[in-house]
Amino acid sequence: MAVEAAAPLYYEPLLLLGGAVIAAPLFARIGLGTILGYLAAGIAIGPVLLLISDGKELLHVAELGVVFLLFIIGLELKPARLWAMRRSIFGMGLIQVSVTGVALAMIAMLLTDLSYGAAFVIGFGLALSSTAFSVQTLESQGSLNSRYGQTAFSILLFQDLAIAPLLALIPLLSPGAEGADAISLERFGIALASVLGLVLAGRYLLNPLFRVIANTGAKEVMIAAALLVVLGAAALMEVAGLSMALGAFIAGVLLAESSFRHELEANIEPFRGILLGLFFMAIGLSLDLGMVIDNWLTILIAVPILMLVKAVVLYLISRAFSCQHNDALRVAALLPQGGEFGFVLFTAAASAFIFPQAMASLLIAIVTVSMALTPLSVRIGEMLVRNEPDEEMDEDFEGAGAGVMMIGFSRFGQMVSQVLLSGGTDVTIIDHSADRVRAAARFGFRIYFGDGRRKEVLEAAGIRHAKIVAVCTNGAASTDQIVNLIRAEFPHVRLFVRSYDRAHTLSLRERDVEYELRETVESALIFGGKTLQALGTSEEIASEIVEDVRRRDEERLAIQAVKGIYAGNDKMRVRPVTPEPLVKPKRESQRLDHDSEQSA
Incomplete structure (x- = not known):
């Protein structure tokens, strides 16, 4: 009886956890990414198998994943750095949304045949992209701090800011909007006061609060x-009519x-990771398959x-703001989907009778499907990226050989060159990075620009005269x-190679x-010693211990x-x-050998 009574309480969490554990690794393994895995799990559990029916209710809770995500991103952005991004945020972001x-x-x-007001809400609602999808994709790629990642994040940040005035305009666009001006003005005042209050609290209250809690030594209270x-x-911003994620970010x-x-x-x-995965699953759960089919x-x-x-506009704006072709293309491929804030805007517009509820459901379905296609658009964008060199430089090998x-000639090569040059050995150094070649030349190195993966470059640099290629x-x-390449074309060359790992x-x-x-390996051995x-x-x-480790490592490699x-x-x-090292100093070992000989 106890099991039966408790089953409903754990039924949905078990389904969601099981779906996440199965789908996310599976989709990651086949190269589609964990986000699409979470979406597929949500669709399978909800609209397909009908095991969970309240996806929209779950979505409200799961939105906290986006809130925590923006808080962590905010922790990485100091105010000075955020100020330095103002041109991208209020320039590119404003133009993109408009x-x-x-x-x-x-x-x-x-x-x-919709009205001007309905078309306005639809256009600007769909102009917003998904912060959750886009930032999670950037994080999984390790590209959040790249140039295109920062550009995309700046646009997303302005979109989070834009949701407030867009929601404030809903009463103005509603049929029979008497008193809407006063409502909008009141909302604007509340929003402004809330932001100022949050900034003041963060500046003067939060650090003293955490200092007092840290002094207690209670870790659980620090988490709380x-x-x-x-x-x-987040709650303060929501009460003010702004984005919860924006409050967490501030x-x-x-x-x-x-x-x-x-x-x-x-x-x-940990909360961010679990809730963000739940958010993507809730998107799948809340998809109205009947609406999609009809x-x-x-x-x-x-x-x-x-x-x-959206992709065309994003590409053109990025190029207008001096982004390189590849960066602009990646931004365009990352942000063409609809966003989660569109759900809020379309629901509010339907409640204000700007368009029917059926239209709101259709728009939400369009946004959801566009979200599901985001991994595909990102992959297409990567396929379209040009394989052009990052920089250009003449290949001139005069004096090489x-x-x-x-x-x-990275850090490893630079140290090797110091040993060789100090030993009186001349070295022909080639590197494919023009920036690195120029930097090394400023220090007086004779270094040549070229790609060592090309046969003609190796020949021009004098590989046929080289005794050793490092x-x-x-x-x-x-x-x-x-x-x-060298083994196939120059089989008699002696190769000394920097290895990555054991395999x-x-x-x-x-x-x-x-x-x-x-x-x-050598730096680690010295460090351990x-x-x-x-x-x-x-x-x-x-x-002696270091030498013993080096010897055993070499023996293990021979076995492998x-x-x-x-x-x-x-x-x-x-x-x-235990109880002591297995090696003894050479002097002690020699003394023991001598004593044993004497006793014999």
Whole structure:
């Protein structure tokens, strides 16, 4: 009986967790991304199998994932950096919302018989993009701090600001909007007062609050305080008619310079991850499949038009604000979908009788389908990105042809060159980064611009006269391309190669590389030895221990070369050696040997 009574309480959470655990890794494994996995799980659990029917109610709770996401982003953006982005936020963002909104409103009027007010709400509602989808995509790509990532985020931030005046205009556009001017003016005043109040509280109250709580040493209270700040700021903005996510973002920015920033981020991150996944699942749960089926032709036409118009406007605006072609293309491919704030705007417009509830449901379905297509649009954008060099420079190899050719002049190559040059060895250095070549030339290095993956570059740089080729490039893929090319075209060249990891080391040895070195192994051994010395181990014993680790590592590599990457585990230490190190200083070892001989 107890199990039956408790089943309804845990039924929906178990379904959602099970769907997330199955779908997200599966979609990530096949290259479609976790976001689409969450969406698919929500659609399967809700509209398809009808296991959960209250998707829209769940969506209100799941929106907290977006709130926490914007808070964490705010923690990374100090006010000075945010001020530096003002041109992108209030320039690009304003133009994008205005131009896209007008364009989509005109298309809505051409294709339907809606009123000017209804077309305005539709156009500007669809002009907003999804902060959750876009920022999560940028984070998964590691591109949030890239140039195009910052451009996209600036546009999204203005869109979050734009939701307030758009909602304030709803009463003005409603049929028979008597007193709407007063309502809008009142809303504007409340919104302005709320933002000012939040800024003042963040500047003068939050840091002292966290300092007092931190002094108590109660970690759970610190977590509770972090949640209180985020949800309190979000609730304040919602009461003022603004975006909850905007309130959390402002709170994050105000705490960006706080000494508690990292602890706050660590406390919020688990909630952010779970709730954001729940948000994407709730989007799938709330999809009205009946509406999609009944209006499939309308949606089939409307979604591509929406995404194409937004992509074109985004690309042109990005180019107008001096973005490179590839960055503009990525921004256009990232932000062409409708956004979650459109749900709020369309629902409010239907409640104000600007258009029927059926139209609001259709618009929400269009936005949801466009969200689901976002991973596809991002992938198409990456396919269209030009493989053009980041910079141009003449390939001039006059004077090249030393006994050692070095390919790649990053930090690893720079240190290797110091050893070779200090030993009186001339080196021909080539690198494919024009910026790196210019920077090295300013220090007096003789370095040549060229791509070591091209046969003609290697020949022009004098590989046929080189005694040794030192491949010091970053990354296993580019290193492998160079090694394969040299092995195929110049088989007698002696290859010394910088390796990425153990697997890369083994693959290089299979190709008869004369010498390879994992890029971090020696520095890690030295670091470990110095740490032992700091803990009280003598320098002699620490050196012997390091040498023992180096020897066992080499023995393990030899075993792995024959039996596979998972062999030779007995050569590793997974627990502290007790009661004392297994190696002894050479002097002590020699003394013990001598004593044993004497006793014999």
